Amino acid sequence: MNRINPLHIGLLLVVILxxxxxxxxxTKSELAKAKVSYTQTAxxxxxxxxxxxxxxxxxxxxxxxxxxxxQSSLKSANIEQELKRTGIIISSEDVDINVLNFLMSxxxxxxxxxxxxxxxxxxxxxxxxxLEITW
Amino acid sequence: MFxxxxxxxxxxxxDQSSPPFYLKDKVNIILSPSLYWVKKVSLPVKYVRDxxxxxxxxxxxxxPEGNYSYGAYKSGDEFFIFAYLDKLILDTMAKKKIAPSSIxxxxxxxxxxxxxQGAAKINxxxxxYIKDEILLLVPTAWVQESADLDISELIPTKHxxxxxxxxxxxxxxxxxxxxxxxxxxLLLTATEYVITAQKLAQITELKDALFAKYDLKxxxxxNKSILKKYDSIHSKQMKLRTSISYILALKLNPAEQLSQLxxxxxxxxxxxxxVVKGKESRISELLKTKEVxxxxxxxxxxxxxxxxx
Numbered sequence: 001m002n003r004i005n006p007l008h009i010g011l012l013l014v015v016i017l018x019x020x021x022x023x024x025x026x027t028k029s030e031l032a033k034a035k036v037s038y039t040q041t042a043x044x045x046x047x048x049x050x051x052x053x054x055x056x057x058x059x060x061x062x063x064x065x066x067x068x069x070x071q072s073s074l075k076s077a078n079i080e081q082e083l084k085r086t087g088i089i090i091s092s093e094d095v096d097i098n099v100l101n102f103l104m105s106x107x108x109x110x111x112x113x114x115x116x117x118x119x120x121x122x123x124x125x126x127x128x129x130x131l132e133i134t135w
Numbered sequence: 136m137f138x139x140x141x142x143x144x145x146x147x148x149x150d151q152s153s154p155p156f157y158l159k160d161k162v163n164i165i166l167s168p169s170l171y172w173v174k175k176v177s178l179p180v181k182y183v184r185d186x187x188x189x190x191x192x193x194x195x196x197x198x199p200e201g202n203y204s205y206g207a208y209k210s211g212d213e214f215f216i217f218a219y220l221d222k223l224i225l226d227t228m229a230k231k232k233i234a235p236s237s238i239x240x241x242x243x244x245x246x247x248x249x250x251x252q253g254a255a256k257i258n259x260x261x262x263x264y265i266k267d268e269i270l271l272l273v274p275t276a277w278v279q280e281s282a283d284l285d286i287s288e289l290i291p292t293k294h295x296x297x298x299x300x301x302x303x304x305x306x307x308x309x310x311x312x313x314x315x316x317x318x319x320x321l322l323l324t325a326t327e328y329v330i331t332a333q334k335l336a337q338i339t340e341l342k343d344a345l346f347a348k349y350d351l352k353x354x355x356x357x358n359k360s361i362l363k364k365y366d367s368i369h370s371k372q373m374k375l376r377t378s379i380s381y382i383l384a385l386k387l388n389p390a391e392q393l394s395q396l397x398x399x400x401x402x403x404x405x406x407x408x409x410v411v412k413g414k415e416s417r418i419s420e421l422l423k424t425k426e427v428x429x430x431x432x433x434x435x436x437x438x439x440x441x442x443x444x
Binding site: 009010013014016020021023024030031037038040042044045046047052054055056108112113114115116117118119120121 | 325351359368
Protein backbone atom coordinates (compact mmCIF):
# COMPACT_ATOMS: atom_id res chain seq x y z
CA MET A 1 0.00 0.00 0.00
CA ASN A 2 3.11 2.21 0.30
CA ARG A 3 2.77 3.39 -3.29
CA ILE A 4 4.60 6.46 -4.49
CA ASN A 5 2.28 9.41 -4.50
CA PRO A 6 1.96 10.63 -8.12
CA LEU A 7 1.93 14.18 -6.81
CA HIS A 8 5.38 13.51 -5.31
CA ILE A 9 6.59 12.27 -8.71
CA GLY A 10 5.06 15.36 -10.30
CA LEU A 11 6.73 17.56 -7.71
CA LEU A 12 10.05 15.80 -8.32
CA LEU A 13 9.67 16.35 -12.08
CA VAL A 14 8.85 20.03 -11.48
CA VAL A 15 11.89 20.38 -9.19
CA ILE A 16 14.16 18.71 -11.78
CA LEU A 17 12.64 20.93 -14.50
CA UNK A 18 13.18 24.06 -12.40
CA UNK A 19 16.77 22.98 -11.69
CA UNK A 20 17.38 22.40 -15.40
CA UNK A 21 15.71 25.68 -16.40
CA UNK A 22 17.78 27.53 -13.80
CA UNK A 23 21.00 25.90 -15.06
CA UNK A 24 19.98 26.48 -18.68
CA UNK A 25 19.27 30.13 -17.97
CA UNK A 26 22.69 30.50 -16.26
CA THR A 27 24.47 28.70 -19.10
CA LYS A 28 22.68 30.85 -21.73
CA SER A 29 23.66 33.97 -19.84
CA GLU A 30 27.27 32.69 -19.62
CA LEU A 31 27.20 31.87 -23.34
CA ALA A 32 25.99 35.39 -24.20
CA LYS A 33 28.76 36.87 -22.04
CA ALA A 34 31.32 34.48 -23.55
CA LYS A 35 30.27 35.51 -27.09
CA VAL A 36 30.63 39.21 -26.23
CA SER A 37 33.96 38.52 -24.52
CA TYR A 38 35.17 36.49 -27.55
CA THR A 39 34.21 39.27 -29.99
CA GLN A 40 35.97 41.85 -27.81
CA THR A 41 39.04 39.64 -27.47
CA ALA A 42 39.12 39.03 -31.23
CA UNK A 43 38.93 42.80 -31.94
CA UNK A 44 41.50 43.58 -29.26
CA UNK A 45 43.93 40.89 -30.38
CA UNK A 46 43.72 41.93 -34.05
CA UNK A 47 44.28 45.60 -33.20
CA UNK A 48 46.99 44.84 -30.64
CA UNK A 49 48.76 42.49 -33.01
CA UNK A 50 48.67 45.13 -35.79
CA UNK A 51 49.95 47.92 -33.55
CA UNK A 52 52.67 45.68 -32.06
CA UNK A 53 53.81 44.77 -35.54
CA UNK A 54 54.02 48.46 -36.48
CA UNK A 55 55.63 49.91 -33.35
CA UNK A 56 57.24 46.98 -31.56
CA UNK A 57 58.73 44.75 -34.23
CA UNK A 58 62.44 45.52 -33.83
CA UNK A 59 63.56 43.44 -36.80
CA UNK A 60 60.96 44.94 -39.15
CA UNK A 61 61.96 48.47 -38.15
CA UNK A 62 65.69 47.74 -38.54
CA UNK A 63 65.35 46.13 -41.94
CA UNK A 64 62.95 48.84 -43.17
CA UNK A 65 65.38 51.60 -42.07
CA UNK A 66 68.26 49.75 -43.66
CA UNK A 67 66.37 49.66 -46.98
CA UNK A 68 65.73 53.42 -46.80
CA UNK A 69 69.30 54.37 -45.84
CA UNK A 70 70.76 52.13 -48.53
CA GLN A 71 69.05 54.13 -51.26
CA SER A 72 71.61 55.80 -53.51
CA SER A 73 70.72 59.39 -52.59
CA LEU A 74 71.07 58.65 -48.89
CA LYS A 75 74.01 56.27 -49.07
CA SER A 76 76.38 59.04 -50.02
CA ALA A 77 75.02 61.40 -47.34
CA ASN A 78 76.84 61.58 -44.07
CA ILE A 79 74.16 59.89 -41.94
CA GLU A 80 75.17 58.19 -38.72
CA GLN A 81 73.32 55.35 -37.06
CA GLU A 82 73.46 54.32 -33.42
CA LEU A 83 71.69 51.18 -32.34
CA LYS A 84 70.46 51.14 -28.75
CA ARG A 85 68.58 48.59 -26.67
CA THR A 86 65.39 50.65 -26.81
CA GLY A 87 65.69 51.91 -30.37
CA ILE A 88 67.86 53.44 -33.04
CA ILE A 89 69.24 56.96 -33.52
CA ILE A 90 69.98 58.39 -36.95
CA SER A 91 71.64 61.78 -37.20
CA SER A 92 73.80 64.05 -39.29
CA GLU A 93 75.58 67.32 -38.49
CA ASP A 94 75.57 68.43 -42.09
CA VAL A 95 73.15 67.12 -44.68
CA ASP A 96 71.78 68.51 -47.91
CA ILE A 97 68.26 69.92 -47.54
CA ASN A 98 66.93 67.88 -50.47
CA VAL A 99 68.41 64.67 -49.06
CA LEU A 100 66.88 65.50 -45.68
CA ASN A 101 63.49 66.17 -47.31
CA PHE A 102 63.67 62.79 -49.03
CA LEU A 103 64.63 61.01 -45.79
CA MET A 104 61.93 62.77 -43.75
CA SER A 105 59.24 61.99 -46.31
CA UNK A 106 60.19 58.30 -46.05
CA UNK A 107 60.29 58.30 -42.25
CA UNK A 108 57.18 60.39 -41.64
CA UNK A 109 55.15 58.39 -44.12
CA UNK A 110 56.40 55.12 -42.64
CA UNK A 111 55.21 53.41 -39.48
CA UNK A 112 57.83 54.30 -36.88
CA UNK A 113 57.59 55.39 -33.29
CA UNK A 114 59.50 58.69 -33.46
CA UNK A 115 60.29 59.69 -29.88
CA UNK A 116 62.76 62.52 -30.54
CA UNK A 117 63.32 64.76 -33.54
CA UNK A 118 65.42 67.84 -34.07
CA UNK A 119 66.05 69.51 -37.44
CA UNK A 120 68.09 72.69 -37.56
CA UNK A 121 68.47 74.63 -40.76
CA UNK A 122 71.97 76.10 -41.11
CA UNK A 123 71.67 77.63 -44.57
CA UNK A 124 69.41 77.46 -47.60
CA UNK A 125 71.05 74.18 -48.64
CA UNK A 126 72.29 72.58 -45.46
CA UNK A 127 70.84 71.37 -42.16
CA UNK A 128 71.55 69.05 -39.26
CA UNK A 129 69.15 66.50 -37.80
CA UNK A 130 68.76 64.07 -34.93
CA LEU A 131 66.00 61.45 -34.94
CA GLU A 132 65.32 58.66 -32.46
CA ILE A 133 63.03 55.76 -33.22
CA THR A 134 62.03 53.55 -30.29
CA TRP A 135 60.51 50.06 -30.10
CA MET B 136 19.72 -22.79 6.87
CA PHE B 137 19.55 -19.85 4.59
CA UNK B 138 15.90 -20.28 3.64
CA UNK B 139 14.11 -16.99 3.21
CA UNK B 140 10.81 -16.64 4.97
CA UNK B 141 8.17 -14.40 3.52
CA UNK B 142 6.91 -12.18 6.28
CA UNK B 143 3.38 -13.11 7.27
CA UNK B 144 1.18 -10.19 8.22
CA UNK B 145 -1.89 -10.37 10.40
CA UNK B 146 -5.14 -9.86 8.46
CA UNK B 147 -8.08 -7.69 9.46
CA UNK B 148 -11.56 -7.61 7.94
CA UNK B 149 -12.61 -4.09 6.95
CA ASP B 150 -16.25 -3.17 6.71
CA GLN B 151 -17.95 0.21 7.01
CA SER B 152 -19.41 -1.00 10.30
CA SER B 153 -16.04 -2.21 11.73
CA PRO B 154 -14.86 -0.62 14.97
CA PRO B 155 -11.69 1.56 14.82
CA PHE B 156 -8.41 -0.35 14.61
CA TYR B 157 -5.40 0.89 16.58
CA LEU B 158 -2.57 -0.85 14.75
CA LYS B 159 1.05 -1.11 15.79
CA ASP B 160 2.22 -3.50 13.08
CA LYS B 161 1.50 -3.76 9.36
CA VAL B 162 -1.57 -5.76 8.42
CA ASN B 163 -3.29 -7.15 5.36
CA ILE B 164 -6.73 -5.64 4.80
CA ILE B 165 -9.55 -7.91 3.66
CA LEU B 166 -12.27 -5.75 2.09
CA SER B 167 -15.86 -6.49 2.98
CA PRO B 168 -18.27 -7.06 0.06
CA SER B 169 -19.85 -3.70 1.07
CA LEU B 170 -16.73 -2.00 -0.33
CA TYR B 171 -16.78 -3.47 -3.84
CA TRP B 172 -18.95 -4.86 -6.63
CA VAL B 173 -18.19 -8.31 -8.00
CA LYS B 174 -19.36 -10.40 -10.93
CA LYS B 175 -18.45 -13.84 -12.16
CA VAL B 176 -18.35 -13.83 -15.94
CA SER B 177 -17.46 -16.16 -18.71
CA LEU B 178 -15.74 -14.39 -21.58
CA PRO B 179 -14.25 -15.51 -24.91
CA VAL B 180 -10.81 -14.28 -23.89
CA LYS B 181 -7.87 -16.14 -22.47
CA TYR B 182 -5.98 -13.71 -20.33
CA VAL B 183 -6.78 -11.31 -17.50
CA ARG B 184 -5.08 -8.46 -19.38
CA ASP B 185 -7.67 -8.85 -22.15
CA UNK B 186 -10.50 -8.77 -19.61
CA UNK B 187 -9.20 -5.59 -17.99
CA UNK B 188 -9.87 -3.61 -21.16
CA UNK B 189 -13.52 -4.71 -21.06
CA UNK B 190 -14.17 -4.08 -17.37
CA UNK B 191 -15.74 -0.57 -17.56
CA UNK B 192 -18.23 -1.74 -20.18
CA UNK B 193 -19.03 -4.93 -18.22
CA UNK B 194 -20.08 -2.83 -15.22
CA UNK B 195 -21.55 0.01 -17.23
CA UNK B 196 -25.23 -0.48 -16.42
CA UNK B 197 -24.93 -1.85 -12.90
CA UNK B 198 -22.89 0.76 -11.02
CA PRO B 199 -24.04 4.03 -9.48
CA GLU B 200 -22.28 7.22 -10.62
CA GLY B 201 -18.62 7.33 -9.51
CA ASN B 202 -14.97 7.22 -10.42
CA TYR B 203 -14.34 3.48 -10.34
CA SER B 204 -11.24 1.36 -10.49
CA TYR B 205 -11.42 -2.19 -11.74
CA GLY B 206 -9.78 -5.52 -11.03
CA ALA B 207 -10.05 -9.12 -12.22
CA TYR B 208 -8.63 -12.56 -11.73
CA LYS B 209 -9.19 -15.89 -13.39
CA SER B 210 -10.77 -18.86 -11.68
CA GLY B 211 -10.99 -21.96 -13.88
CA ASP B 212 -12.50 -20.89 -17.20
CA GLU B 213 -14.29 -17.94 -15.67
CA PHE B 214 -13.25 -14.56 -14.41
CA PHE B 215 -14.11 -12.74 -11.22
CA ILE B 216 -14.34 -9.06 -12.05
CA PHE B 217 -14.43 -6.22 -9.54
CA ALA B 218 -15.33 -2.55 -9.46
CA TYR B 219 -14.49 -0.37 -6.47
CA LEU B 220 -14.31 3.21 -5.40
CA ASP B 221 -10.78 3.96 -4.21
CA LYS B 222 -12.00 7.00 -2.31
CA LEU B 223 -14.69 5.00 -0.47
CA ILE B 224 -12.13 2.38 0.64
CA LEU B 225 -9.51 4.97 1.60
CA ASP B 226 -12.08 7.03 3.50
CA THR B 227 -13.26 3.93 5.33
CA MET B 228 -9.66 3.08 6.25
CA ALA B 229 -9.15 6.63 7.51
CA LYS B 230 -12.38 6.47 9.58
CA LYS B 231 -11.20 3.21 11.11
CA LYS B 232 -7.84 4.79 12.09
CA ILE B 233 -5.82 2.71 9.62
CA ALA B 234 -2.80 4.70 8.46
CA PRO B 235 -1.55 3.96 4.93
CA SER B 236 1.84 3.08 6.44
CA SER B 237 0.18 0.27 8.44
CA ILE B 238 -1.15 -1.46 5.37
CA UNK B 239 0.84 -4.31 3.84
CA UNK B 240 -1.66 -5.35 1.16
CA UNK B 241 -5.34 -5.02 0.39
CA UNK B 242 -7.51 -7.93 -0.79
CA UNK B 243 -11.13 -8.50 -1.73
CA UNK B 244 -12.90 -10.84 0.67
CA UNK B 245 -14.09 -12.64 -2.47
CA UNK B 246 -10.61 -13.88 -3.31
CA UNK B 247 -9.43 -14.56 0.25
CA UNK B 248 -12.52 -16.17 1.74
CA UNK B 249 -13.63 -18.20 -1.28
CA UNK B 250 -13.36 -21.44 0.74
CA UNK B 251 -15.54 -20.16 3.59
CA GLN B 252 -17.66 -22.94 5.01
CA GLY B 253 -21.16 -21.84 5.92
CA ALA B 254 -21.85 -18.35 7.18
CA ALA B 255 -19.61 -16.11 9.29
CA LYS B 256 -20.65 -13.13 11.37
CA ILE B 257 -18.72 -9.95 10.78
CA ASN B 258 -20.68 -7.93 13.32
CA UNK B 259 -23.86 -8.25 15.43
CA UNK B 260 -26.21 -7.86 12.47
CA UNK B 261 -24.31 -8.89 9.34
CA UNK B 262 -22.81 -12.13 8.11
CA UNK B 263 -21.06 -13.32 5.01
CA TYR B 264 -21.55 -16.53 3.14
CA ILE B 265 -20.89 -17.97 -0.29
CA LYS B 266 -23.62 -18.52 -2.81
CA ASP B 267 -22.80 -19.66 -6.36
CA GLU B 268 -19.10 -18.94 -5.67
CA ILE B 269 -19.88 -15.28 -4.85
CA LEU B 270 -19.24 -14.06 -1.32
CA LEU B 271 -22.34 -12.21 -0.12
CA LEU B 272 -22.94 -9.84 2.77
CA VAL B 273 -26.34 -10.46 4.31
CA PRO B 274 -28.22 -9.74 7.54
CA THR B 275 -27.40 -12.39 10.15
CA ALA B 276 -31.13 -13.12 10.48
CA TRP B 277 -31.15 -14.54 6.96
CA VAL B 278 -28.69 -17.29 7.73
CA GLN B 279 -29.31 -20.16 10.08
CA GLU B 280 -26.02 -20.76 11.83
CA SER B 281 -23.34 -18.14 11.83
CA ALA B 282 -20.05 -18.33 13.72
CA ASP B 283 -17.78 -15.33 14.21
CA LEU B 284 -15.41 -14.73 11.31
CA ASP B 285 -11.90 -15.96 12.10
CA ILE B 286 -9.16 -14.87 9.74
CA SER B 287 -6.22 -15.19 12.11
CA GLU B 288 -4.80 -18.14 10.16
CA LEU B 289 -5.59 -16.71 6.74
CA ILE B 290 -2.85 -17.03 4.12
CA PRO B 291 -3.42 -14.34 1.49
CA THR B 292 -3.66 -15.15 -2.22
CA LYS B 293 -1.81 -13.28 -4.95
CA HIS B 294 -4.91 -11.24 -5.84
CA UNK B 295 -4.06 -8.05 -3.98
CA UNK B 296 -5.81 -4.77 -4.85
CA UNK B 297 -4.01 -1.64 -5.88
CA UNK B 298 -5.68 1.50 -4.59
CA UNK B 299 -5.27 4.72 -6.54
CA UNK B 300 -4.89 7.17 -3.70
CA UNK B 301 -5.44 10.18 -5.92
CA UNK B 302 -7.57 8.61 -8.60
CA UNK B 303 -10.62 10.43 -7.33
CA UNK B 304 -8.87 13.82 -7.66
CA UNK B 305 -7.35 13.47 -11.11
CA UNK B 306 -7.91 10.78 -13.69
CA UNK B 307 -4.84 8.55 -13.85
CA UNK B 308 -4.86 8.87 -17.66
CA UNK B 309 -4.60 12.65 -17.36
CA UNK B 310 -1.81 12.19 -14.80
CA UNK B 311 0.03 9.93 -17.22
CA UNK B 312 -0.40 12.45 -20.05
CA UNK B 313 0.85 15.27 -17.81
CA UNK B 314 3.79 13.08 -16.77
CA UNK B 315 4.63 12.33 -20.42
CA UNK B 316 4.44 16.05 -21.31
CA UNK B 317 6.62 16.88 -18.30
CA UNK B 318 9.19 14.24 -19.28
CA UNK B 319 9.22 15.55 -22.88
CA UNK B 320 9.73 19.12 -21.62
CA LEU B 321 12.47 17.82 -19.31
CA LEU B 322 14.20 16.04 -22.17
CA LEU B 323 13.96 19.10 -24.43
CA THR B 324 15.29 21.36 -21.68
CA ALA B 325 18.08 18.90 -20.89
CA THR B 326 18.98 18.70 -24.61
CA GLU B 327 19.03 22.48 -24.93
CA TYR B 328 21.17 22.66 -21.79
CA VAL B 329 23.68 20.16 -23.23
CA ILE B 330 23.81 22.02 -26.58
CA THR B 331 24.26 25.39 -24.83
CA ALA B 332 26.98 23.94 -22.60
CA GLN B 333 28.76 22.57 -25.70
CA LYS B 334 28.56 25.96 -27.43
CA LEU B 335 29.96 27.59 -24.30
CA ALA B 336 32.85 25.10 -24.28
CA GLN B 337 33.52 25.80 -28.00
CA ILE B 338 33.57 29.58 -27.45
CA THR B 339 35.94 29.12 -24.50
CA GLU B 340 38.22 26.97 -26.68
CA LEU B 341 38.17 29.57 -29.48
CA LYS B 342 39.02 32.29 -26.99
CA ASP B 343 41.91 30.23 -25.63
CA ALA B 344 43.11 29.71 -29.21
CA LEU B 345 43.07 33.50 -29.74
CA PHE B 346 45.20 33.99 -26.63
CA ALA B 347 47.69 31.42 -27.91
CA LYS B 348 47.74 32.74 -31.51
CA TYR B 349 48.32 36.39 -30.59
CA ASP B 350 50.46 35.63 -27.52
CA LEU B 351 48.14 37.63 -25.30
CA LYS B 352 48.67 38.14 -21.59
CA UNK B 353 46.68 35.94 -19.24
CA UNK B 354 44.18 38.62 -18.19
CA UNK B 355 42.14 41.00 -20.30
CA UNK B 356 43.04 43.87 -17.95
CA UNK B 357 46.71 43.41 -18.88
CA ASN B 358 45.89 43.18 -22.58
CA LYS B 359 43.62 46.23 -22.49
CA SER B 360 46.36 48.13 -20.67
CA ILE B 361 48.91 47.18 -23.37
CA LEU B 362 46.47 48.11 -26.13
CA LYS B 363 45.83 51.45 -24.43
CA LYS B 364 49.60 52.10 -24.44
CA TYR B 365 49.91 51.26 -28.16
CA ASP B 366 46.75 53.25 -29.00
CA SER B 367 48.27 56.24 -27.25
CA ILE B 368 51.55 55.83 -29.19
CA HIS B 369 49.61 55.46 -32.44
CA SER B 370 47.40 58.52 -31.91
CA LYS B 371 50.43 60.63 -30.87
CA GLN B 372 52.44 59.53 -33.89
CA MET B 373 49.50 60.37 -36.16
CA LYS B 374 49.10 63.78 -34.52
CA LEU B 375 52.88 64.42 -34.78
CA ARG B 376 52.85 63.71 -38.50
CA THR B 377 49.71 65.82 -39.10
CA SER B 378 51.13 68.74 -37.11
CA ILE B 379 54.48 68.58 -38.95
CA SER B 380 52.63 68.53 -42.28
CA TYR B 381 50.66 71.66 -41.28
CA ILE B 382 53.88 73.47 -40.26
CA LEU B 383 55.71 72.49 -43.43
CA ALA B 384 52.73 73.57 -45.53
CA LEU B 385 52.64 77.11 -44.06
CA LYS B 386 53.08 79.80 -46.70
CA LEU B 387 55.78 82.09 -45.33
CA ASN B 388 56.89 85.48 -46.57
CA PRO B 389 60.25 85.55 -48.40
CA ALA B 390 61.98 87.00 -45.30
CA GLU B 391 60.48 84.38 -43.00
CA GLN B 392 61.80 80.86 -42.71
CA LEU B 393 61.45 77.75 -40.57
CA SER B 394 64.84 77.53 -38.85
CA GLN B 395 64.28 74.68 -36.43
CA LEU B 396 61.80 71.87 -35.88
CA UNK B 397 62.04 69.67 -32.80
CA UNK B 398 59.99 67.07 -30.99
CA UNK B 399 60.66 65.73 -27.52
CA UNK B 400 58.53 64.73 -24.52
CA UNK B 401 55.35 65.05 -26.60
CA UNK B 402 56.03 68.69 -27.44
CA UNK B 403 56.53 69.75 -31.05
CA UNK B 404 58.41 73.03 -31.38
CA UNK B 405 58.80 75.09 -34.55
CA UNK B 406 61.12 78.09 -34.62
CA UNK B 407 60.60 80.74 -37.30
CA UNK B 408 63.23 83.39 -38.04
CA UNK B 409 62.57 86.65 -39.80
CA VAL B 410 59.07 87.02 -38.37
CA VAL B 411 58.35 90.63 -37.48
CA LYS B 412 56.67 91.11 -34.11
CA GLY B 413 53.02 91.83 -34.73
CA LYS B 414 53.05 90.13 -38.13
CA GLU B 415 53.01 86.62 -36.64
CA SER B 416 49.22 86.74 -36.49
CA ARG B 417 49.03 85.81 -40.18
CA ILE B 418 50.82 82.50 -39.49
CA SER B 419 48.76 82.03 -36.31
CA GLU B 420 45.56 82.38 -38.30
CA LEU B 421 46.78 79.81 -40.81
CA LEU B 422 47.41 77.32 -37.98
CA LYS B 423 44.07 78.11 -36.36
CA THR B 424 42.24 77.32 -39.58
CA LYS B 425 43.75 73.82 -39.29
CA GLU B 426 42.37 73.65 -35.71
CA VAL B 427 45.89 73.24 -34.26
CA UNK B 428 46.05 73.96 -30.54
CA UNK B 429 49.33 75.81 -29.97
CA UNK B 430 51.20 78.35 -27.85
CA UNK B 431 53.56 80.90 -29.34
CA UNK B 432 56.14 83.37 -28.08
CA UNK B 433 59.03 85.51 -29.32
CA UNK B 434 62.46 84.50 -28.14
CA UNK B 435 65.52 86.47 -29.21
CA UNK B 436 64.90 87.13 -32.89
CA UNK B 437 62.70 84.19 -33.57
CA UNK B 438 59.07 83.29 -33.14
CA UNK B 439 58.45 79.92 -31.43
CA UNK B 440 55.36 77.79 -31.80
CA UNK B 441 54.72 74.95 -29.32
CA UNK B 442 52.19 72.20 -30.07
CA UNK B 443 51.33 69.67 -27.40
CA UNK B 444 51.07 66.25 -29.01
